[in-house]
Amino acid sequence: MTHTLPTLPYDYNALEPHYDEQTVRLHHDAHHKSYVDGLNNAESKLEEARKNGDFALIKHWERELAFHGSGHILHTLFWENMGPNAGGDASGEIGDQITKDFGSYEAFKKQFSAAAVAVEGSGWTILCWNCMFNKLEILQAEKHQNLTQWGVKPLLILDLWEHAYYLKYQNKRAAFVDAWWNIVNWNTVNDRFKKATK
Incomplete structure (x- = not known):
């Protein structure tokens, strides 16, 4: 399954003034996307290694899988646990x-x-x-x-x-x-x- 960049659950400017639109746009569209792309690439390379039986670069691709996979998961959770008209004490x-x-x-x-x-x-x-x-x-x-x-x-x-x-x-x-x-x-x-x- 190919991973895709999730859509933000709010508009880019919805978290203003606390989190500015320019940063949200760059952070989501560029930085988060790079983790999604890196994760897809790592999974593709590992699939290729399994098919070819060539695990010479296994250490590299396993590290890439952990790095990009963790980045994708944490960013997805990060976007979801913010919102406009939010804040206040936990209840x-x-x-x-x-x-x-x-x-x-x-x-x-x-x-x-x-x-x-x-x-x-x-x-x-x-x-x-x-x-x-x-x-x-x-x-x-x-x-x-x-x-x-x-x-x-x-x-x-x-x-x-x-x-x-x-x-x-x-x-x-x-x-x-x-x-x-x-x-x-x-x-x-x-x-x-x-x-x-x-």
Whole structure:
């Protein structure tokens, strides 16, 4: 199956003023698309290797599969967990679980924001459900194909590669993180949480 770039669930300018149209357009149409293209290429090369029985470049193509596949998945989730007229505190089941696992919504928000600002290089911060521990975790992914916990379900994803915010926020990552909370779509996070905990 060929992977395709998903359509944004809102207009390019729908997240203004917190997330500017120019960045959203470039981030989605160019950066995300490059992961989709890279994933399709890696899968094609691996299929070719299986047919030919030639696995001389297996290490390279497996790395490409992990890198581009992870980039495609995380970007897709990232776009979905934002929206216009969103933001505010977490509510519903995810709000209750956040309070249980982090003590309060404010404590969670401070930890998530601190993790986002501090993630090294190009990376992500992810609120996820750990099925083994039956609790929420906040993880940093400095390289998105690495630094995960096996079996976790991503619920809320923040892209902190510079291409995600540099046009508007330049090197002010903390300002981007602060603004991003205004467009978090907690309805989507709640839906993911319900599916993850079934």
